[in-house]
Amino acid sequence: MTLALNIFTLLVVAAGLLFFIVGTVGLLRLPDALARLHALTKADNIGLGLVVLGLLPQAVALWGVLAAAKMVGIWLLLQVSSGAVSQLMAEVAYRAAQRKDSEGGAAP
Amino acid sequence: MSLLLDAPLALVAIAVAIRAVAGGDAFARVAAFMAYGLVLGFIWVRLAAPDVALTEIAVGGGITGLVLLQAAGDARFSRERGVGLLYHVCAAILALGVFAALAAVVLLLPEPAPSLAPQVATNLPATDLGNPVTGVLIVFRALDTLLETVVLLVALIGVWSLSPDPLWRGRPAPLWPAPPSGALDFLARVVVPVGVLVGIYLFWAGADVPGGAFQGGAVLAAMALLAIMAGLMPAPALGGRRLRLALLAGPFAFLGVGIAGWFVADAFLDYPDGITKPLIIAVEVAITASIAVALALLVLGPPAGRKA
Amino acid sequence: MGNMSTSDLLLLAAVALPLLLALAAIKPWVRRRADVLLLLAPLPGLVAALAVPVGQSLLVVPPPFRLTFALDMPGAVLLGGAALLWLAAGLYAVFYLKDDPARGTFCVWWLLTLAGSFAVFLVADVASFYLAYALVSFSAYGLATHDDTPEARRAGRVYLALTVLGEALLIAAFVMLASSVTDANPLIRDAVAGLSASPWKEAILLLLLVGFTMKMGLFPLHVWMPLAHAVAPVPGSAVLSGIVVKAGVIGLIRFLPWGEGWPDWGAGLLAVGLFTAFYGVAIGLTQRHPKRALAYSTVSQMGVVAAVLGMGLKAGDGAVPALAAFYAVNHMLLKGAMFLTVGVVASTPRGRLLPVLAVAALLGLSLAGLPFTGGALAKYAVKAPMGDGLAAFLLALSAGGTTLLMARYVLLLLDVAQEGGEALAPRGLLVPWAALSLVAVLLPFGLFTPVTGLSLGTLFSLDTLIKGLWPVALGLAVGALIYQKPPRFSEVPPGDILAAAAPLGALYARVRDSAVLLDMVLRRWSTAALAVVMLAFVLAYVMAGAAFSPPITP
Amino acid sequence: MSGILGSALAGDMLLVGAVILPLFALPPLLLAPPRLAERLSVLVLLASLLVALALAARVGADGAALATFIGGWRPPLGVGLRADGFSAFMLVMTAVVLFATGLFAMTTPGAAPGRVARGRMPPAFWMLLASVFSALNLVFLAEDLFTLYVALELLTFAAVPLVCLDGKLAQVEAALRYLLFALFGSVLYLLGAVIIYGLYGTLDIILVARAASASPGFVLALAAMSVGMMAKAALFPLHLWLPPAHSGAPPAASAMLSAVVIKAPIFLLVRFWLDLAPTGLAVAVAPVLAGLGAAAILVGSLVALAQPRLKLLIAYSTAAQIGYLFLMFPLAVVASPWSALAWTGGALHLASHAFSKAAMFMAAGLMAEALGHDRISGLSGVGRAVPVALVAFGLGGLSLMGLPPAGGFIAKVMLLSAAIHLDAWWIAAVILAGGLLAGGYVLKVVGLALQRPAEPLAVRPVARWREWVALALALVAVGFGFVPLEPSSFLFIGRPASWAGLVP
Amino acid sequence: MSTPTVMGLLGAALSAIGIYGLMVGRDALARLLAFNLLGGGVFLVFGVVARRGAGAGFGADPVPQALVITGIVVAFSATALAVALLRRLAELREKARAPRPAPEGEA
Structure with missing residues (x-):
């Protein structure tokens, strides 16, 4: 039984890492701030979700259900904060871009 | 096997540290420093010191990073004359010398280091506390923690003394320049209650499991700052009596208990045997409150001399 | 403190009274009555010098x-002379400065210097x-820079x-x-006794000699004296030249090991002393202002005193300090009187100058050792330790030089005299000046026997008369010769070799x-x-x- | 005296009271109206002075060091406070200087309340003064290296804002530079502390001294800690922050900074090299310390002579006079009767410098207040404007020059005779040269001040009693001139340091 | 190479980087960052000493951990004070319209 769970953890955590890698590649390759934010937030949220999901059975085995619930709580909290923060950064980036255009591309 | 995990952590830490020191855009350097704080947090977990990991992330990386972020824009005003390549080389050589010396010392330090763990273990039951670190902080080396709270208070007085408002009645400058947007408001409404709960839990659990007054106070301060930034809570008028009482509560409650120790117990800062735990908890409540207020006010900065 | 005999009390009051008066002078209403203070301060010192038995210690x-x-013999002699000069100069100063706004601060510095000088002579x-x-x-600085000119x-x-x-x-x-x-x-006595045993005796002697001879104004460290004495107000320079300089003399007297002979150090001091004696006269002759001429005369006379002390140190003769002190007191009073003369001449019209010049000439000749004057006694007193070799001859020759310098001083007085006006110098200046001149010439007669133990009679034997007379005669002859066609001396700037020290100043600025x-x-x-x-x-x-x-070392 | 004061509890109370009592000035200053708070804090300063005096009396009476353990926990686990003769001496010195600073900074009683009267110190000054007082007392009493670290940090955080209380640009820059350099010093100190803990498992000075041996780790620890303290004490090559900081601060603050705050790291250096380090190491390092001290004296005094402004001159004079205290090390570490005299001379110089420097800074502040500027060239005639302040400055200068009857003279004679007997001729030469140079800059100022001004001065009124506070401090410095010329036994109580059986 | 030893070498490296930063830093923020790096490195050495002192049922010796917690909070208050000074300096410089300080700007 534990073997199946271990395999499940390995697979799901690997998938999660894959998403993280995609997010990072997005960060490096994409041209402007807004696109990068978009890629990064989405990929990391899902990546973390998968990692947490993968580790749930291990956590239950080691520290019991409460610890597992705490991990899920962490994931939820991250959902909220990374979503809000990426929107705020988008606002700042947007306003900076606007100011740059209005100044006719004057030297930053 | 453990090298597999430690080596990458160490390399990331060194890379981030070099980025923070390397120069270039001030904002990028502070961001690198905040990452440095987080990485150090992981390293402290690897060194089996969860209390310190919490403090490092909450205070070392978090609030210190936040304060440094505020200064990122003003760094250019204190820029001095650059130094030549020769100086860089000398500095590098000396830094390598420091590294070599410290590395040699770390390697030469006795492997089973002489430690006070056994003494703490034998004396911990007398303090009715489960968490040894809190035991050391609040009981065995209580003077350091008392001084710690006084240091925070004096640093705050130092920050306040920079303001033109002689009686510090005014409010500090706003943290977030733009009017609070919807996202910030939503974030605050969701995160602040959870954060306050976590902060209080951290402080409360500190007696028996990793946590404590400093970590709890830091989280509470962060939540207060978030609420102020989101406009849910007005920036406090620094002349307010309640605010100042909260500031003084920590150090002077601790002092009060300490002085009572002469009469009730047998030395300064000694806790009477019967009621050690509740007394310690009471003192920790006062300390956590004043740490939270002090940390928040240190980030907010001096009064801007306006009553608004 | 209970069983204080009167003489103990006197010794204490000599120093304590001026200090207390100086302290009191801080209050402005006390300062306005400064003249009483200046007279009162030296009295206990004077009475102590006369009344307290020698050898008394407290x-x-x-x-x-x-x-x-x-109070030992040299101390008593110097203290008495100083008290007299302080008294006379004090009275003179009261009148001399009556319309000077900064009179108060001058009095404070005056009283402090007075207390310091008495203490230096008494302390053991x-x-x-x-x-x-x-x-x-340091308080003499206040007297010297009173006029506050550049x-x-x-x-x-x-x-x-x-x-x-x-x-x-x-x-x-x-x-x-x-x-x-x-x-x-x-105690100084015990410390000096341990000198020969100490491993650093050469260093100690060198430092003592340089330190004290600087205060006495011996070459090459004399540069400050002509500068300071010329700028000070007349009573100030009288006291500076008369008493403050003697602090160096009492220093040498107290701290040099008179018990045992130090031939090489003694010879060194003798050489420097003699050289300074002639050097002072040479430079003094070129000066155009009487006060600077007198200042160089002090340099020269201190050279003589140093020579005497040098001989004493060479021979290890314990009696020399008292004789040197006696010579110094003679110089103190004469020099003080001469400085006051400059002040008196400055306020007497040309017409009525003759009597003043006569007194000035008498004072000058007495300093040069003209027989039948106090100066002759002083010269005779120091003749014994000098022996009769080359040193004694050079000493006598320097007396001739002094005569020449004094002649020059009297001539320079003419330029200082007032042009018009009929009134004689005001009484406030005349009385103290006259009294001091009288005492200066006569006091050695009183002091001669108690100090040297010889009877006055020996003074009038023929060969002492001749020995005393030829230098003065030589000096006057050369003076008369020069006076016919005075060669154009270009005036050596005061503090002569100070100009040579200019590169020192430049070095300091560079460092x-x-x-x-x-930094x-x-x-x-x-x-x-x-x-x-x-x-x-x-x-x-x-x-x-x-x-x-x-460590390799054992 | 031994009745109420003799009991162990009273000893504990005195020791801990010295540290925590000044802090009780903080609540009234934060909560009560400023005028009342100011009076209360002066009372607290007075109470702390009495505690310091009682402590010194108790140590003197016992003839042994007074010790207590916080919370009853003995080192190595707990933290101990210990007052030996030298620390009691420093406590009393600090208490007197800080109480005088408090009096000097107090508002003229009966001055116009309402608008902040001119020259009235903001409430921040009083809070920082109380914190400096508490931090200094802890530095002198604590026996634990980490408690000393926290005390030094408390001292730095209280001292730095004092520099820029007036809020001018140059002062804020000086304060920032002072803070950053002091932090550099304290983190090096921490580096040394951690190595010592790694080696010996304790941070208690006495236990470490017992276990200390010249191992490479301990050598590095001592080097790091000593350099950290030198950076905080502004010893010669590391004095970049001292002149702008001490001259920029308001007069009461600069008096306190120069007189006592700068002495805490020096006290710790003395404790490291005379208590903690094995004598072999101390004898090896002492000439280096003395060399730096000599350089401090010569360069500091020369630069002071070249300063156009009075406060900068006095600040550089502080940088120079610190050098004297380091000259003491080679004389004090060698085992000989003369090292005790050198040690007493060093302590006496430390105290007489504190009093005379505080008096000089206060006098300079009053002169600047009266004339409106502190350019030395424009000082002529200030003797008439604030005569008592000039006398205070002169007496302070007398002590710096080492002329009788001031304390500086006795200290100079003690150090000189020790230097001569221990054949440290170059130290004797530097002491004499230092006296000459100090004479240079003191007499330059006093000479100028005594001159009559070219045109009548526009003098602003200055509170007379503040001049008398400065004079009182100068007279204490002169009072030290009547200390007998022999090693003082009080300073040697409790040396060599030991817990006297209280700790295994 | 046990974990404490690796982390000890890391602590030494971070301290070296911090000291390098303090020497080379051109403005107050750079020096402040370097100070915090150096502090982090030194505390890490504390952590290593603590970890090696594990025993009597604790994963690491609690005393150095308590010291590090106190140290971190002291370092934070130092940083907060320095930042307040830095921002005040910038404000005064801007108000004084002083041109950006010339390269040899300091006194």
Whole structure:
């Protein structure tokens, strides 16, 4: 039984890492701030979700259900904060871009 | 096997540290420093010191990073004359010398280091506390923690003394320049209650499991700052009596208990045997409150001399 | 303090009264009645010099401070002479400065210098001597720079620089001297007794000689004296030249080891003394102002005193200090009177100048040792220790030089005299001047026998008369010869070799600027941070050297 | 005396009271109206002075060091406070200087309340003064290296804002530079502390001294800690922050900074090299310390002579006079009767410098207040404007020059005779040269001040009693001149340091 | 190479980087960052000593951990004070319209 769970953890955590890698590649390759934010937030949220999901059975085995619930709580909290923060950064980036255009591309 | 995990952590830490020191855009350097704080947090977990990991992330990386972020824009005003390549080389050589010396010392330090763990273990039951670190902080080396709270208070007085408002009645400058947007408001409404709960839990659990007054106070301060930034809570008028009482509560409650120790117990800062735990908890409540207020006010900065 | 005999009380009052008066003078209403203070202050000193038996000593403060006053023969002689000069100059100053706005501060400096001078003559332990010596030196600065003119400020700076240097040398000597005695603050007597045993005796002697001869104004450290004495107001320069200089003399008398002979050091002091005697006369002749001529005459006379002390030190003869003190007192009173004469001449019309010039001439000749004057007694007193070799001849020759210089001084007085007006000099100046001149010429007669133990009779034997007369005659002859066609001497600027010290000033400025530059470099953050880490490595290296390679030295 | 004061509890109370009592000035200053708070804090200063005096009396009476353990926990686990003769001496010195600073900074009683009267110190000054007082007392009493670290940090955080209380640009820059360099020093100190804990498992000075041996780790620890303290004490090559900081601060603050705050790191250096380090190491390092001290004296005094402004001159004079205290090390570490005299001379110089420097800074502040500027060239005639302040400045200068009857003279004689007997001729030469140079800059100022001004001065009124506070401090410095010229037994109580059987 | 030893070498490396930063830093923020790096490195050495002192049922010796917690909070208050000074300096410089300080700007 534990073997199946271990395999499940390995697979799901690997998938999660894959998403993280995609997010990072997005960060490096994409041209402007807004696109990068978009890629990064989405990929990391899902990546973390998968990692947490993968580790749930291990956590239950080691520290019991409460610890597992705490991990899920962490994931939820991250959902909220990374979503809000990426929107705020988008606002700042947007306003900076606007100011740059209005100044006719004057030297930053 | 453990090298597999430690080596990458160490390399990331060194890379981030070099980025923070390397120069270039001030904002990028502070961001690198905040990452440095987080990485150090992981390293402290690897060194089996969860209390310190919490403090490092909450205070070392978090609030210190936040304060440094505020200064990122003003760094250019204190820029001095650059130094030549020769100086860089000398500095590098000396830094390598420091590294070599410290590395040699770390390697030469006795492997089973002489430690006070056994003494703490034998004396911990007398303090009715489960968490040894809190035991050391609040009981065995209580003077350091008392001084710690006084240091925070004096640093705050130092920050306040920079303001033109002689009686510090005014409010500090706003943290977030733009009017609070919807996202910030939503974030605050969701995160602040959870954060306050976590902060209080951290402080409360500190007696028996990793946590404590400093970590709890830091989280509470962060939540207060978030609420102020989101406009849910007005920036406090620094002349307010309640605010100042909260500031003084920590150090002077601790002092009060300490002085009572002469009469009730047998030395300064000694806790009477019967009621050690509740007394310690009471003192920790006062300390956590004043740490939270002090940390928040240190980030907010001096009064801007306006009553608004 | 209970069983204070009257003489103890007198000794204490001699120093305490002027100090208390100086303290009281801080209050403005006391300062306005300054003239009473100036007269009152020297009285206890005068009475103490006369009444207190020689050899009396008084423990003012018990050990470990051990502030003790002691009155020995040289001390008594100098104290008495000084008290007289202070009294006369005080009376003179009261009138001389009556319309000067800064009279008050002058009185405070005056009283402090007075207290310091009495203390220097009386004090018998090392630390208190240093205290008294510092007091008299630094408060004399106040007297010298009273007129606050640019030259006065320059003279003051030079004076302070050399005084502080002298203090540094003396403190080093005293520390080495006192360390041979175990207890905290030894008596001078005991400290000097331990001198020959101490391993640094040459260093101590050198420092003592340089420190005290600087105050006496011996070549080459005399430069401050002509500067300071010329700029000071007349009573100030009378006291500076008369008494403050004698602090150096009493220093040598107290601190040189008279018990045993030091031939080489004695010869050195003798040589410098004689050279200074002639050098002072030579430069003095070129001066165009009587006060500067008198200042150089003081340099020359101090050279003579140093020569006498040098001979005494060479022979290890214990009697020389008293004789030298006697000679010094004679010079003190005569020089004081001559300085006051300059003030009197300045306020007498040309027409009525003759009597004043006559007195001035008498004072000059007495200083030169004309038989039947006080000066002759002084010259005769010091003749014994000088023996009759080359030194004695040179000493006599210097008397001739002094006569020449005094002639020049009397001539210079003519230029200082007032042009018009009929009134004689005001009585306030005349009375103290006349009294002092009288005392200056007659006092040696009174003091001769108690100091030297010889009877006055020997003075009038034929050969002493001739020995006393030929130098003066020679001096007058040469003076008359020169007076016919006075060669155009270009005036040597006061503090003659000070101009030679200019490169010293330039060196100091360069050193100071390089220090400022070094400080500027070190106060850059980059240098300082580098210095921190390097210092850490230096300390570690030094410690490693000591810790891991056992020290080779046994 | 031994009745109420003799009991162990009273000893504990005195020791801990010295540290925590000044802090009780903080609540009234934060909560009560400023005028009342100011009076209360002066009372607290007075109470702390009495505690310091009682402590010194108790140590003197017992003839042994007074010790207590916080919370009853003995080192190595707990933290101990210990007052030996030298620390009691420093406590009393600090208490007197800080109480005088409090009096000097107090508002003229009966001055116009309402608008902040001119020259009235903001409430921040009083809070920082109380914190400095508490931090200094802890530095002198604590026996634990980490408690000393926290005390030094408390001291730095209280001292730095004092520099820029007036809020001018140059002062804020000086304060920032002072803070950053002091932090550099304290983190190096921490580096040393951690190595010592790694080696010996304790941070208690006495236990470490017992276990200390010249191992490479201990050598590096001592090097790091000593350099950290030198950076905070502004010893010669590391004095970049001192002149702008001490001259920029308001007069009461600069008096306190120069007189006592700068002495805490020096006290610790003395404790490291005379208590903690094995004598082999101390003898090896002492000439380096003395060399730096000599350089400090010569360069500091020369640069002071070149300063156009009075406060900068006095600040550089502080940088120079610190050098004297480091000259003492080679004389004090060698085992000989003369080292005791050198040690007493060093302590006496430390105290007389504190009093005379505080008096000089206060006098300079009053002169600047009266004339409206502190350019030395424009000082002529200030003797008439504030005569008592000039006398205070002169007496302070007397002590710096090492002329009788001031304390500086006795200290100079003690150091000189020790230097001569221990054949340290170059130290004797530097001491004399230092006295000459100090004479240079003191007499330059006093000479100028005594001159009559070219045109009548426009003098602003200055509170007379503040001049008398400065004079009182100068007279204490002169009072030290009557200390007998022999090693003082009080300073040697409790040396060499030991817990006297209280700790295994 | 056990974990404490690796982390000890890391602590030494971070301290070296911090000291390098303090020497080379051109403005107050750079020096402040370097100070915090150096502090982090030193505390890490504390952690290593604590970890090696594990025993009597604790994963690491609690005393150095308590010291590090106190140290971190002291370092934070130092940083907060320095930042307040830095921002005040910038404000004064801007108000004084002083041109950006010339390269040799400091006194």
